Amino acid sequence: MPQNIKENYLADGWRVIEIDGHDHQQIYKALREAVKDKENCVAILARTVMGKGVSFMENKFKYHGQPLSVDECRKALQELGVEDDLEKYFNLRKTTPPAQIKAKEEIPPELNIDPGKSIVYGAGEKVANRNAFGKALKSLGEVNRGKKTPIAVFDCDLLGSVKTDEFAKSLPEWFFEGGIQEHNTAAIAGALSTQGVVVFFSDFGVFGVDETYNQHRLNDLNHTSLKLVCTHNGIDVGQDGKTHQCIDYAGVMNNLFGFKIIIPADGNQTDKIIRYVATHPGNFFVGVGRSKLPIILSEEGVPFFGEGYEFVYGKAEVVREGKLAVIISAGTLLHRAIQAWEILKEKGYSVRVVNMSCWSDPDAETLKEAAKTGIIITYEDHNVKTGLGSIVANFLAENSLNCYFRKLGVKRYAPSGPAEELFKAEGLEVENLVDTVIEAIKKAN
Structure with missing residues (x-):
């Protein structure tokens, strides 16, 4: 033509x-x-x-x-x-004999990044994980200004929404505005990450994951070291509607062998995770939602991911103890899982709640212990066919672990509306989780 x-x-x-x-x-x-x-x-x-x-x-x-x-x-x-x-x-x-394919020995670029001091959000605060990301990013930039390893942040005309704006104001020399050119920006960010620069690329999930998938596949093939942080994931996006509700972020990124998927539970864990990925080589995808979330507290009422918490990649956390069943969740829905735990406790049901933030490499020991209860229920703001539930199901099947298993997640493209209404429409409200757990316990007994 x-x-x-x-x-x-x-x-x-x-x-x-x-x-x-x-x-x-x-x-x-x-x-x-x-x-x-x-x-x-x-x-x-x-x-x-x-x-x-x-x-x-x-x-x-x-x-x-x-x-x-x-x-x-x-x-x-x-x-x-x-x-x-x-x-x-x-x-x-x-x-000539057939070529012997050998795994490439990856030599990551030498990084010299100071993780700085974590920002700790207190009990009672409500913080959007995207805001915690922005503040951690600015903190990282300022503590590493003028040092050996530079930090580059790429944006696609969404700096106010993905919260890279504070970094841009404080460190304009390290900020790159790609405009509405997501494919180009993903390619440039990936290429730069191979040159001894710590590179963050932030976008909405539908653009940073779905729109630019092939660029990230090529990045992965070329052993980049990109820190892809996407906001506005899940039906938590609410009124933005089905075109902007990225409900397949894990299913898509799990196709890429070199990307590690991390889904933070609250502002404190987000801060620790951003500092972790900045100081470790390799491709990371960090997925967060849009809404403000309560800070996750221990049973003693102090921030669970606050002072003394260290993020360890691949390790899950038991945030509430219990013996009859296990709820495995992450990200936007973890605080709702804890609400369900409180209701179940009042009703006399002892249930464990696990935060599984690392979806590419689920915690084997935690899952084996969970299976011993006889009941596992996954609870996620993601396509129920391809997310956390499927990852856990694969592990159970591959390790011959027998238990009652249910997946709660997004079953369709959701309409536009307040997030609370959308969660209810998809059966993800706290009350339905409570009913699902009780039903499972009764069936198991």
Whole structure:
């Protein structure tokens, strides 16, 4: 179909250099001109023809993905004036043993990041995890300003919503605004993370996960060390509606072998997790919601993830003890699981509540102990088919652990509306969790 590539760039104020894409001298000259031009954004429009120089291939789209026969290859080499040394390669194929694929030994770039001092939110406070992320990010930037390892933060016109705005104001030299170019920003952020820079890329879940999935797949293939922090996940997004309710963040990111998924429970755990990923190499996905959440407290009434808590990747936390059943949750719904625990306790049911924040590598020992109770119920703000419940189910099946098991999660694309109403519509309100646990206990007994 017709394209007005040149006109599109000119309309945006770019300088356009048109060249013959088959002429190496023109390519070199254009690149040199572009690099030397300090006044304009430059686009090089190199016009090429598929299969140029080979009579039977030129401008034939089928050769985009169709290999040549031996006779066709010989004819093409002859027309191009290139030596026909196919016999050499035929012989090599016969005599060379099959390649042995070895796992690449990853050598992460040397990082020298000071994690700084954690910000602790007190009992009674309500803090959105995205706000805790923004404050931790600013704190990290300020404590590492002028030191060996720089921090780069990438945003796509959402700095006020994803809470990178405070970092941008305090450290503008380390902040990069990509605009509404999520794919490009994901690629640049990933590439920069291989160069000894700690790189954070923050966006809404639907853009930072779903929209840019292939870029993150390519990042993963190239052993990047990106810290992808996405906000506005789950139906907790509420009024933004189904187009903006990212309910598949774990299912999607779990396809990527090199990404580690972490879902913080409250502002305090978010702060510790952000400092952890900043000081550890590798690709991380940290997923948070939109709403303000209460600070998770211990049974003694002090912040569970506050002073004295250290985030250990792959380790789950038992936030409430119990013997008859186990509720496994994370993120936005953990405080609701604790509310259910309180109601169940009043009704005489002793139930354990586990915070499972690391979804790529679930805590094996905690899950084995949970299975011993005979009942496990997962509770998540995620597509029920592909999230925490499925991860736990896989572990139980692979380890031959027999117990009553139920998954509570999002079963459909939710409409627009207040988060509380959406949770109720999806059966994720506290009362339904309580009823599900009681039903399970009665069935088990």
